[in-house]
Each structure stands twice: as structure tokens, then as C-alpha cells.
Amino acid sequence: MYRQLADYYDEIYHFKNYRKEAEKIETLIEQDKKSPGDHLLDVACGTGNHIAYLKQHYKVEGLDFSPEMLRIARKKHPDVVFHRGDMTSFKLKNRFDIITCLFSAIGHVRTKTLMRKAVRNIASHLEPGGLMILEPWITPANFHKGIVGFNSVDKPNLKIARINISKVRGPISAFEYHYLIGTPSKVQHIAVFDGEGLMGRGLYLGVKP
Ligand SMILES: C[S@@+](CC[C@H](N)C(=O)[O-])C[C@H]1O[C@@H](n2cnc3c(N)ncnc32)[C@H](O)[C@@H]1O
Numbered sequence: 001m002y003r004q005l006a007d008y009y010d011e012i013y014h015f016k017n018y019r020k021e022a023e024k025i026e027t028l029i030e031q032d033k034k035s036p037g038d039h040l041l042d043v044a045c046g047t048g049n050h051i052a053y054l055k056q057h058y059k060v061e062g063l064d065f066s067p068e069m070l071r072i073a074r075k076k077h078p079d080v081v082f083h084r085g086d087m088t089s090f091k092l093k094n095r096f097d098i099i100t101c102l103f104s105a106i107g108h109v110r111t112k113t114l115m116r117k118a119v120r121n122i123a124s125h126l127e128p129g130g131l132m133i134l135e136p137w138i139t140p141a142n143f144h145k146g147i148v149g150f151n152s153v154d155k156p157n158l159k160i161a162r163i164n165i166s167k168v169r170g171p172i173s174a175f176e177y178h179y180l181i182g183t184p185s186k187v188q189h190i191a192v193f194d195g196e197g198l199m200g201r202g203l204y205l206g207v208k209p
Pocket of ligand 1: 002043044046047048049050063064065066069085086088101102104105108109
């Protein structure tokens, strides 16, 4: 999914207020973190949009599974260390005072077993008193199937129309996205069945004993 869409990710999510979200995260860190340090890891960091603000206050590193997303993040933040890894299995030498996993990226692991594995693995990289901030997937009570959504980008050399439908397949709730992406050389249609994190889903916070 992100291999095909990485180059357009920031354009597609132009409406997302990363600055405001980072400010909220900073407030939570000030309130809840118990460890003394300021070493932060953003797991599933994507193109590094939260990192743009978080790096002003913390010693930040990023981690993501997608080489294409990481390529963009590294270009935007040559001053930040990025790791390629899977949230369910990455192993880093460092321990962190704060680990974030935002925009419902945890939803990509799809099963409860892998979700538990991811949370355990993230927790194992926290310092004692360190804080985990996890933005969850939509709860079953809040997920409504059959909702049609629309988003667009209208720039001189880039037009994107995205239509999505919310669906339920067995135990998995997801969005089916159809992208029409027009550039001066071609128009491509990309269809993906996967999740998207909307804002306002709440946050889970955990402090490591
Ligand atoms: C919705 S994007 C969120 C990116 C970023 N946190 C943001 O708020 O813009 C989800 C990200 O999760 C990454 N991802 C998906 N599965 C992953 C996994 N198992 N381990 C690490 N990253 C993963 C994708 O490559 C993608 O960059």
C-alpha cells in the first residue's frame, strides 16, 4: 500500500493537523512520563510528519516498515536517525523515554496476537517510567460499515481523487480506498483495502513500571 502511495502521502493527508497533534502529545508527555530522559521513538513514523514538531523538544528517532516512507522521512529530516523495522519484532539497542505509535498504524498488524506482540515489543524498548502513547484503531462500537468518504488534491501538476467505503470482513474492519492519481505523464488507478486512522479515536497511554 505505502509503496504505491508514499510519494502522495503528504498531499493526501494535507488536512491533518500534525502540529496540533504534536502539541497534544507534548502535553501528555509532560503530565505522564516518569523517566528523566527525553529520548523519543516514533514507531510507524511514516514520512515523519509528527517528528517535524517533536524533534524540536525531544531527542527523536523514527522506525517504519516501509522503505518508501522512510526514504521520504530521511529526506525531510537528515538530522534524525531512522530505522527500518516491523513493530512486532524490531530490536534496537537503545531504550526510550517515550514511544509513540500514531494514526492507528497498529491497525495494520490486523490480529490480536500480533497486536499484543507489537505492544509487548514496544514496551520492551521503554526505560523504567517511560511512556507509551498508542493511537488505536476504531472500536467496533464506533465503526460503521457502508460509509462513503471522499478526499481530493487539486494542484496544477497533481490531481488526486480518493473515494473510500468502510467495510467489515470477518473480524476485521477496514476501508477500501480507490485512488485516481493524475500527473502530467499519466493517470493511474490504485485500489487498496486497508486501514486509515482518523483523528479523535482516543489514545492509550502506558507508563512502564
Ligand atoms: C497511517 S500511516 C501513519 C504514519 C505516521 N505515523 C503518520 O501519522 O502520518 C501507517 C504507517 O505504518 C507503517 N506500518 C505498517 N505496518 C507496520 C509495521 N508492522 N511495523 C512498522 N510500521 C508499519 C506504514 O509503513 C505507514 O508508514
